[in-house]
Amino acid sequence: MASNQNISMAVIRRLPKYHRYLRELLDKDVKRISSKELSEIIGFTASQIRQDLNNFGGFGQQGYGYNVEDLYNEIGKILGLTKNYNTIIVGAGNLGQALANYASFGRFGFNLVGIFDINPKLIGLKINNVEVRDMDELKAFASETPVDIAYICTSRSGAQDVADALMECKIKAVWNFAPVDLKVDDDVIVENVHLIDNLLTLTYFVKEQ
């Protein structure tokens, strides 16, 4: 697996889906699968599956197909799931609290190490055994505890200030739930979950019915 620079975003966004389906096959004790069989359950063409996988290496074997467990592990590696990630949540409102309690993340190696807010009413509260701290403490906290990923769960208006604060703390990855496109340095990675954008895509089609 080379350190690939030129993999298209379309391919990268399919990888978690491969990972998810391979996990299911593994749970069903399926040992091998061909691109054609996988095609039928995952909904991509067999050709696309082979193309996608060959961006990262030749994981299959001619005449046989792919070993499910090996492929699952390889895709896990590609997605960076061989290490753990320290995460913090900024914004301890409804969504922040929901994410703090979302157990599934732990299974993938995401460890919640801190929660921050500016609301005095929330500071001190314990959510899923993690105490909510004052945003003012972020810099000191980050200098002691390495933070790999920050989830921004603030309002739209507060999000850019949070992003700026995170950059001061040298936090390089942001999972942004605020409905705004953050301005960040080139070395900071942002992944957006724009819920309202997503919901409006749904109404576009509902309206047409």
Added chain:
Amino acid sequence: MASNQNISMAVIRRLPKYHRYLRELLDKDVKRISSKELSEIIGFTASQIRQDLNNFGGFGQQGYGYNVEDLYNEIGKILGLTKNYNTIIVGAGNLGQALANYASFGRFGFNLVGIFDINPKLIGLKINNVEVRDMDELKAFASETPVDIAYICTSRSGAQDVADALMECKIKAVWNFAPVDLKVDDDVIVENVHLIDNLLTLTYFVKEQ
């Protein structure tokens, strides 16, 4: 605005972003904008903006550009924001509760009319003034109250059963937060928010740093 069948998904997914930026311009009292100016703030090429908009009609004026308010309203219409939508939440766990409390949806015309769960501990609880009902009551409820959109906030294992129940109730639009690809009839629209898939896209890039 014709009832367009052949608009590509890529275009449709950009519409909420246009809507969001036009709203901001409107709030700043900007009256007119050219595709070139919009291009600079939204990050699409001017050419793409003109192409996108012309899928739905000629909203601009040569030599002038686009009237911000008119364009905002037109895109709102295209996205189906001229009507209200009755919504229900199925699964009153952390995420379901967070969505129930998420005030922003109301502003766009989404009215939460019901919350359902199978957990006896949650049934009867009031969240944002809406009582959690037993899943068994869904069918009777849906026959009395028209439901436009259902948000599935259950675990992975429960989601397909919920989708089946929704189809029995003739609910035609699903916003799915469970990490699974639902099997639904052709006339049912599903929009997925696969949080873990999204987070793994982030780790793909974090890993590479």
Added chain:
DNA sequence: TAGATTGTTAATCGATTAACAATC
């Protein structure tokens, strides 16, 4: 009118699909 900017066609670019030689 002259300048500006759209609407739209044509060119380019990138992603998906098809085909097939390589090989297990």
Added chain:
DNA sequence: TAGATTGTTAATCGATTAACAATC
């Protein structure tokens, strides 16, 4: 070996960008 299926090249399809005539 013969059959199956990959890895990979070539063909197709679709989306984005460029160019420019139309027109406000």
